[in-house]
Amino acid sequence: MNGAESLVRTLVGGGVDVCFANPGTSEMHFVAALDRVDGMRCILGLFEGVVTGAADGYARMSEQPAATLLHLGPGLANGLANIHNANKASSPMVNIVGDHATYHRKYDAPLTSDIEGLARPSSHWVKTSPDAKSIAADGAAAIAAARKLPGQIATLILPADTAWNEGSGPAQVATPTPPKPVSAEAVAEAARALRSGEPCLILVTGRALRQQGLDLAGKIAAKTGARLIAQGSNARTQRGRGRVFLERVPYVVDQATTVLAGLKHIILVGAKMPVAFFAYPDKPSLLAPPDAQGHVLARLDEDMIGALGALAAEVGAHSTPAPVVNDPPPTKATGRITPEALGASLGALLPENAIVVDEAVTTGRGFFAPTRSAAPHDWLSNMGGSIGLGMPLATGAAVACPDRKVITLEGDGSAMYTLQALWTQAREGLDVTTLLFSNRSYAILRGELANVGAGNPGRKALDMLDLGSPDLDFVTLAKGMGVPGARVTTMEEFNHRLAEGIAAPGPFLVEVAF
Ligand SMILES: Cc1ncc(C[n+]2csc(CCOP(=O)(O)OP(=O)(O)O)c2C)c(N)n1
Numbered sequence: 418m419n420g421a422e423s424l425v426r427t428l429v430g431g432g433v434d435v436c437f438a439n440p441g442t443s444e445m446h447f448v449a450a451l452d453r454v455d456g457m458r459c460i461l462g463l464f465e466g467v468v469t470g471a472a473d474g475y476a477r478m479s480e481q482p483a484a485t486l487l488h489l490g491p492g493l494a495n496g497l498a499n500i501h502n503a504n505k506a507s508s509p510m511v512n513i514v515g516d517h518a519t520y521h522r523k524y525d526a527p528l529t530s531d532i533e534g535l536a537r538p539s540s541h542w543v544k545t546s547p548d549a550k551s552i553a554a555d556g557a558a559a560i561a562a563a564r565k566l567p568g569q570i571a572t573l574i575l576p577a578d579t580a581w582n583e584g585s586g587p588a589q590v591a592t593p594t595p596p597k598p599v600s601a602e603a604v605a606e607a608a609r610a611l612r613s614g615e616p617c618l619i620l621v622t623g624r625a626l627r628q629q630g631l632d633l634a635g636k637i638a639a640k641t642g643a644r645l646i647a648q649g650s651n652a653r654t655q656r657g658r659g660r661v662f663l664e665r666v667p668y669v670v671d672q673a674t675t676v677l678a679g680l681k682h683i684i685l686v687g688a689k690m691p692v693a694f695f696a697y698p699d700k701p702s703l704l705a706p707p708d709a710q711g712h713v714l715a716r717l718d719e720d721m722i723g724a725l726g727a728l729a730a731e732v733g734a735h736s737t738p739a740p741v742v743n744d745p746p747p748t749k750a751t752g753r754i755t756p757e758a759l760g761a762s763l764g765a766l767l768p769e770n771a772i773v774v775d776e777a778v779t780t781g782r783g784f785f786a787p788t789r790s791a792a793p794h795d796w797l798s799n800m801g802g803s804i805g806l807g808m809p810l811a812t813g814a815a816v817a818c819p820d821r822k823v824i825t826l827e828g829d830g831s832a833m834y835t836l837q838a839l840w841t842q843a844r845e846g847l848d849v850t851t852l853l854f855s856n857r858s859y860a861i862l863r864g865e866l867a868n869v870g871a872g873n874p875g876r877k878a879l880d881m882l883d884l885g886s887p888d889l890d891f892v893t894l895a896k897g898m899g900v901p902g903a904r905v906t907t908m909e910e911f912n913h914r915l916a917e918g919i920a921a922p923g924p925f926l927v928e929v930a931f
Pocket residue numbers: 498777778779780802803804805827828829830831832856858859860861862
């Protein structure tokens with residue numbers, strides 16, 4: 418058995434059985450090994466940003482790392498933006514990056530580059546496997562590193578001769594360690610803050626935004642009168658009717674400082690003290706009042722649910738009912754398409770157990786409120802700020818959850834980074850409805866131009882934020898990649914086409930022109 422097959426068998430044996438791939442010559446032995454090993458689902462992405470973003474979506478929904486297969490330094494570099502996003506989301510991921518054969522590197526062939534150097538900034542674990550006998554053990558170590566809580570990026574570099582020479586056979590993957598319990602002092606300190614009588618916020622992210630964590634945090638807030646808010650963006654939030662609803666820290670600095678004004682204590686559950694996405698002249702970087710004190714109840718790699726349970730016991734909140742949403746969903750909007758109308762119809766039409774992937778940027782800023790009483794669903798956000806994640810993330814989520822409808826909320830500018838994800842959705846028959854908000858501009862940046870004090874924009878500056886001339890035709894672009902779709906210009910058409918997309922199995926795209 419060669420090194421490549423030893424590695425593939427190690428991956429499958431270690432529970433990594435989906436590989437998003439964009440291979441080249443140096444990965445051919447890995448590709449050939451896929452045929453000889455049962456149990457690995459291999460999915461082609463036509464750009465590495467699709468591959469790595471899909472691995473992120475898969476990990477968020479399955480809680481298992483996927484493998485990616487990338488072609489030397491340039492393949493990795495093409496995938497780095499979405500590896501950065503996955504890193505910020507604490508998604509586990511095992512990147513396998515092919516390299517030249519060890520003896521070929523010294524000749525500086527065209528594709529030679531510093532792959533480790535490229536990988537390091539967004540990887541927790543990086544290793545170039547030295548020989549074919551080591552590759553299986555290195556693969557096992559990469560899986561263990563990816564699974565280290567709260568979820569890490571592991572990048573294993575596979576020189577071509579380590580793939581084709583005689584390997585060791587598969588290696589055993591170490592069992593993951595459970596999250597560490599938090600200290601009694603962390604719980605006691607949070608309880609003291611809650612009992613202080615001073616304004617107190619519980620700021621939540623990570624696993625605490627799943628049903629169990631939400632219930633416990635909701636009980637604590639209801640019992641103590643503390644406020645409860647989620648971080649600005651979160652990897653996966655369970656929400657909708659029957660669940661505790663949490664506002665998020667707003668993106669806009671002035672709105673965020675208003676929401677956080679007057680607080681004296683912030684209990685951090687996986688979250689950091691809130692910071693502005695960007696610095697702006699004359700605005701604060703830290704969003705909480707300067708005299709607000711942070712209290713770490715649990716870090717992301719610690720047992721957040723256990724910590725919330727202990728805190729609920731400490732403040733006597735276990736028998737307090739969690740304040741869950743019981744309102745009916747909003748009614749569908751009619752007439753002109755506006756962000757508000759889209760939010761209402763989305764809240765009305767979201768199917769039970771949907772996975773919502775949010776890269777709607779300005780159009781979607783207000784979608785959180787009208788979907789609070791929608792049917793129960795999961796909401797996935799971009800945590801790294803690098804756009805071009807939405808459609809790949811949806812692709813990976815759909816692979817992880819074939820029984821659930823995925824709804825992608827996508828800005829037109831963001832869509833154009835990784836539009837090829839649609840082709841993978843069509844090829845794999847993935848159940849994804851994409852709502853493509855075609856406002857023909859980088860609308861967010863119009864506001865940012867003013868916010869950073871860049872002065873009155875002229876023609877050249879405005880052209881950098883405009884997506885017209887030529888107008889993008891997303892229905893035709895989608896059709897060219899095998900995804901059916903429709904363009905809508907009224908809310909009645911939107912409601913009809915969204916329902917059509919939800920009813921149809923497989924991918925569908927609605928271009929929302931407004
Ligand atoms: C990789 C990357 N490049 C550029 C940006 C800067 N950027 C942030 S939002 C944005 C435009 C988003 O446009 P669109 O998706 O159409 O949403 P809209 O602002 O129109 O609501 C850009 C270019 C970024 N965040 N990430």
